[in-house]
Amino acid sequence: MPEDKALGFNMVTCSAPVNIAVIKYWGKRDEELILPINSSLSVTLHQDQLRTTTTVACSRSFEEDRIWLNGREEDITLPRLQSCLREVRRLARKRHSDGDPAGLSHKFHICSVNNFPTAAGLASSAAGYACLVYSLARVLGVEGELSVVARQGSGSACRSMYGGFVQWTMGQREDGKDSIAQQVAPETNWPELRVLVLVVSAERKLVGSTSGMQTSVETSSLLKHRAECVVPGRMEQMIRAVKKRDFATFAELTMKDSNQFHATCLDTYPPVFYLNDVSRRIINLVHRYNRHCGETRVAYSFDAGPNAVIFTLQEHTAEFFQVGGTFFPPETNGEQFLKGLPITGVTLSEELKEAIGMEPLVKGISYIISPKAGPGPCVMEDPPQHLLCPDGLPKKNV
Ligand SMILES: Nc1ncnc2c1ncn2[C@@H]1O[C@H](COP(=O)(O)OP(=O)(O)OP(=O)(O)O)[C@@H](O)[C@H]1O
Ligand SMILES: C[C@@](O)(CCOP(=O)(O)OP(=O)(O)O)CC(=O)O
Numbered sequence: 001m002p003e004d005k006a007l008g009f010n011m012v013t014c015s016a017p018v019n020i021a022v023i024k025y026w027g028k029r030d031e032e033l034i035l036p037i038n039s040s041l042s043v044t045l046h047q048d049q050l051r052t053t054t055t056v057a058c059s060r061s062f063e064e065d066r067i068w069l070n071g072r073e074e075d076i077t078l079p080r081l082q083s084c085l086r087e088v089r090r091l092a093r094k095r096h097s098d099g100d101p102a103g104l105s106h107k108f109h110i111c112s113v114n115n116f117p118t119a120a121g122l123a124s125s126a127a128g129y130a131c132l133v134y135s136l137a138r139v140l141g142v143e144g145e146l147s148v149v150a151r152q153g154s155g156s157a158c159r160s161m162y163g164g165f166v167q168w169t170m171g172q173r174e175d176g177k178d179s180i181a182q183q184v185a186p187e188t189n190w191p192e193l194r195v196l197v198l199v200v201s202a203e204r205k206l207v208g209s210t211s212g213m214q215t216s217v218e219t220s221s222l223l224k225h226r227a228e229c230v231v232p233g234r235m236e237q238m239i240r241a242v243k244k245r246d247f248a249t250f251a252e253l254t255m256k257d258s259n260q261f262h263a264t265c266l267d268t269y270p271p272v273f274y275l276n277d278v279s280r281r282i283i284n285l286v287h288r289y290n291r292h293c294g295e296t297r298v299a300y301s302f303d304a305g306p307n308a309v310i311f312t313l314q315e316h317t318a319e320f321f322q323v324g325g326t327f328f329p330p331e332t333n334g335e336q337f338l339k340g341l342p343i344t345g346v347t348l349s350e351e352l353k354e355a356i357g358m359e360p361l362v363k364g365i366s367y368i369i370s371p372k373a374g375p376g377p378c379v380m381e382d383p384p385q386h387l388l389c390p391d392g393l394p395k396k397n398v
Helices: 077-097 124-140 147-151 155-161 209-221 219-244 245-266 279-295 315-326 351-356
Strands: 010-017 017-021 028-030 040-044 051-059 066-069 070-075 106-115 165-168 181-185 192-201 298-302 308-313 367-369
Touching: 010 077, 010 124, 017 155, 017 219, 017 245, 017 298, 028 209, 040 155, 040 219, 051 124, 077 124, 077 147, 106 124, 124 155, 147 155, 147 181, 155 165, 155 181, 155 219, 165 219, 181 219, 192 315, 209 245, 219 245, 245 298, 245 308, 279 298, 279 308, 279 315, 279 351, 308 315, 315 351
Parallel strands: 066 106
Antiparallel strands: 010 051, 017 040, 040 165, 051 106, 066 070, 165 181, 192 308, 192 367, 298 308
């Protein structure tokens, strides 16, 4: 990218999405390169609701690489950040070996914000590292396969490098070059699919994914069985279901895989608990609702935290909102609860309420976010969106 004469350095701002795995990644065979013990598959969520925005500036006048995250300067020497910086610089050197190595002796100033809670089981590390790698690559003019680089920031980040439905193939090589993400189908393949993120708790979790899965690999025989005997078949079935828009199969596999992931957490020694009472109530609610409907209309999935991700189809969304609001009523403000989503006039039949047969739990769910599947990272062309000032330091309100 040519240097901006007015600024005296290159600056680019990009945004990247969160993804939710429906076949979960849990466990590494190489901690440093972040190579998984099984393949996984996810849905990229639309950036209108959940996104990371990152500005990268690159200048010869900067003395050192620096990063600000959500308004605070963070330690740039973090090994995962260093891996991403090193790998993008390496790709840039390769690309510019016969031409102009613009920017390669320069240092980076990086400023990033998430528009949702960080480290709360809402996949901030996935959107964060995907955005970082995409922005660094753009500022240095690097193209091509970048998911191998994002993977070295956080495993699940490699899937956020693409939109729609994305598989991360575990690969076999020791150097990780074949452990990459690929799009299985674009988001436009399944426009009726809807996602509801039921935020149960937006607090930092007790056991992070990285350490949780490390203990699982060391102690859980169920995890070994899952990786070797269960996931390969599920990946094939899930890819078929996504391509055919077969919701019943997609939903059943999604719920079973989430349940098996949490079973491996319980099989870990000492056990790791990510679900709480509200999560378990949501699981019961979904099964009772589906049973009453006589078909699988709704599925849940839980990552390393108590928040539920619900998958359903457009035609059932309004009713399930109402179900959520009835059994987990907000204390006062319905508007905040639904974060501005339209409150439809659906009323639930007494029969349905009876079939679910649960006591309402006030404030069990803090709020609901309702994204569709969405596209991958993109450059924000509008200069005022930069998070860094012309002097290369964060803007005051960031
Ligand atoms: N915008 C960002 N840019 C760079 N790094 C980020 C960004 N957002 C988050 N991170 C990194 O990811 C870490 C949080 O990852 P962690 O896995 O603990 O939580 P999570 O991704 O929100 O949850 P989960 O992966 O379980 O869904 C942060 O401490 C930070 O190091
Ligand atoms: C439960 C999960 O969300 C685990 C995500 O783990 P991370 O990608 O956060 O872990 P690291 O590779 O150590 O950074 C399942 C998934 O996203 O596939």
